[in-house]
Amino acid sequence: MLFTWKTTLLFVTCATLLLWQLNWLILGDTLPIKKAMDYSTSETNFLKFWIKIAVVIGVLLPGVAFFVWHRYPEPRKIMEFYLVVLIVQIVAESILSRVLFPSLVVITGTIYTVFRICQLCQGQQLVMAAAQINNHNLIIFSSLLWLLLLFWSSNLIVIFAVSWPNILSKQFFD
Numbered sequence: 001m002l003f004t005w006k007t008t009l010l011f012v013t014c015a016t017l018l019l020w021q022l023n024w025l026i027l028g029d030t031l032p033i034k035k036a037m038d039y040s041t042s043e044t045n046f047l048k049f050w051i052k053i054a055v056v057i058g059v060l061l062p063g064v065a066f067f068v069w070h071r072y073p074e075p076r077k078i079m080e081f082y083l084v085v086l087i088v089q090i091v092a093e094s095i096l097s098r099v100l101f102p103s104l105v106v107i108t109g110t111i112y113t114v115f116r117i118c119q120l121c122q123g124q125q126l127v128m129a130a131a132q133i134n135n136h137n138l139i140i141f142s143s144l145l146w147l148l149l150l151f152w153s154s155n156l157i158v159i160f161a162v163s164w165p166n167i168l169s170k171q172f173f174d
Contacts, residue, residue, distance in 0.1 A: 002119045003081045003126070012088050015111050019092070022107055023100045032169040035101035043162055050158060057151045059086065065144055074130040075141050078123040082148075085116060103167040106159060113156050120149045 001007060025031045039047065062079050069075035089112040096104045124145050127138065 002122050003077050008081055034103055034167050034169050037102050037166055074126050082119055106163040106167050110159050113152055117152050120145055
């Protein structure tokens with residue numbers, strides 16, 4: 001069950017420990033990952049546009065949904081844990097990219113996006129089983145979860161297509 005404090009704290013702890021371990025391996029040149037990101041102008045422009053989409057679809061819509069469905073336990077719980085993990089990700093990316101190095105944002109984004117996709121898949125199952133939601137609200141909330149699943153799956157594709165090639169050093173491809 002991904003919608004419990006125990007699971008959420010366990011994930012955040014494991015993700016943080018993994019990121020610290022990866023940091024150590026990258027600093028020791030054990031992993032072929034660059035410490036800085038050097039996007040082209042077109043990649044930078046695309047990522048700026050993509051981040052704006054992420055704010056609207058990934059942050060604002062779930063925030064509104066949390067308040068709209070706050071009276072229904074299952075949708076509230078799904079959005080609550082989704083938003084908690086998202087906020088922790090944003091804070092982690094901000095801190096780690098400043099304290100350690102910028103390319104950790106790519107690794108952090110990958111780890112958290114995979115977890116978020118799992119959350120949303122499980123959220124779909126919970127909502128379909130929830131009897132307290134009327135059919136109209138069920139369709140709307142389920143559609144929101146599908147939109148979020150589509151967006152975060154697309155985000156994972158963007159991360160692997162644009163960001164990972166940018167941070168992998170040339171020795172990775174040799």
